Amino acid sequence: MKILITGGCGFIGSNFVRYFSAKYPSEKILNVDKLTYAGNLQNLQGMDKRKGYRFVKTDIASARKMKDIFKNFRPDAVVNFAAETHVDRSIYTQGVFLKTNFIGVGVLLNCALEYGVEKFVHISTDEVYGSITRGNFREDSVLNPSNPYSASKAAADGLVLAYYKTYGLPVVITRSSNNYGPYQFPEKFIPLVIFNAMENKKIPVYGDGLQVRDWLFVEDNCRAIDLVLRGGKAGEIYNIGGQHERANIQVIKRILKILHRPPTLIEHVKDRPGHDRRYALSISKIRRQLGWQPRVSFESGIAKTMRWYQKNRGWLKNTQTGAYRSFYRKYYSKLGLSET
Numbered sequence: 001m002k003i004l005i006t007g008g009c010g011f012i013g014s015n016f017v018r019y020f021s022a023k024y025p026s027e028k029i030l031n032v033d034k035l036t037y038a039g040n041l042q043n044l045q046g047m048d049k050r051k052g053y054r055f056v057k058t059d060i061a062s063a064r065k066m067k068d069i070f071k072n073f074r075p076d077a078v079v080n081f082a083a084e085t086h087v088d089r090s091i092y093t094q095g096v097f098l099k100t101n102f103i104g105v106g107v108l109l110n111c112a113l114e115y116g117v118e119k120f121v122h123i124s125t126d127e128v129y130g131s132i133t134r135g136n137f138r139e140d141s142v143l144n145p146s147n148p149y150s151a152s153k154a155a156a157d158g159l160v161l162a163y164y165k166t167y168g169l170p171v172v173i174t175r176s177s178n179n180y181g182p183y184q185f186p187e188k189f190i191p192l193v194i195f196n197a198m199e200n201k202k203i204p205v206y207g208d209g210l211q212v213r214d215w216l217f218v219e220d221n222c223r224a225i226d227l228v229l230r231g232g233k234a235g236e237i238y239n240i241g242g243q244h245e246r247a248n249i250q251v252i253k254r255i256l257k258i259l260h261r262p263p264t265l266i267e268h269v270k271d272r273p274g275h276d277r278r279y280a281l282s283i284s285k286i287r288r289q290l291g292w293q294p295r296v297s298f299e300s301g302i303a304k305t306m307r308w309y310q311k312n313r314g315w316l317k318n319t320q321t322g323a324y325r326s327f328y329r330k331y332y333s334k335l336g337l338s339e340t
């Protein structure tokens, strides 16, 4: 199989490239990534030596460049991870979210159609369903996104399914819950808490911190995506949930405890506009059809993740670029916090 992976230098994408490469050493991989602030070549250190692996720096929203890539590589399958992914950023700068998460997906779908791709796996998110107080969302639940990020992902899901219904393109969508694990950019919740705690910096907590998320270890997600790629039915959606619900404040307290840091580092700030209270997924479809269920408990996943960040302080420091710092200076001042 020749596989085109987009966004392979980001968090889940790079974990998937390594997972896929180890499991299928002879299959050809082309990784296309724009290398935004969230894309990092260091996430795939050593991959350039693997036979059959290639990286191209390109924007998925560039129709001309993507067409050339499809024409030359002729992928059998596409897995699309490329996206702008940070909710907080989407509240302040919406344009790039619409361009990458919707227009970019449209470009990929057109190319996949033109060059006869046999499977198009689109990576979506549980955030498209919005918030739920009790129970959980199934794949046929109504979409009710709350912020520009989740709205752009929901719009893309509609477009992906339309290419199946209108043109018969064999698409599959995955909607996973919150991932955590190695190589996650430290603006996201768990690595941010770990990083700030290690540096003895304040940890901002939105509102009362009782927002509940379902945590999925990234390797479990990679295994599920691979199963969907191989056996997922065209035109279908698969929820992928960790089945480990935790309130944000609980997660912070656990990390502080493991790192022997005082709870005084926690600083409650004004809640995020449109902040979803709880996400929860039913995973009975993927369990029934593809035999998948999460293997990594939250306790062992978080311990593994923390060990990785402690061992890779250099990687963490390298993510603190000028652009990152300037965004966070403005952002922290909006929250009424100093950077330290």
Ligand SMILES: NC(=O)c1ccc[n+]([C@@H]2O[C@H](COP(=O)([O-])OP(=O)(O)OC[C@H]3O[C@@H](n4cnc5c(N)ncnc54)[C@H](O)[C@@H]3O)[C@@H](O)[C@H]2O)c1
Residues within 6 Å of the ligand: 006, 007, 008, 009, 010, 011, 012, 013, 032, 033, 034, 035, 036, 037, 038, 039, 040, 058, 059, 060, 061, 080, 081, 082, 083, 084, 085, 086, 100, 104, 123, 124, 125, 126, 153, 175, 176, 177, 178, 179, 180, 185
């Ligand atoms: N992280 C999570 O908890 C989570 C949960 C559910 C779904 N998802 C989805 O999984 C996918 C990957 O998420 P992630 O957390 O790894 O994101 P990330 O922000 O870590 O990585 C995104 C990658 O996409 C690349 N990219 C961005 N715009 C691009 C463009 N226009 N062209 C080419 N490449 C581009 C970036 O350079 C980066 O390497 C996203 O589609 C996201 O919506 C993430």
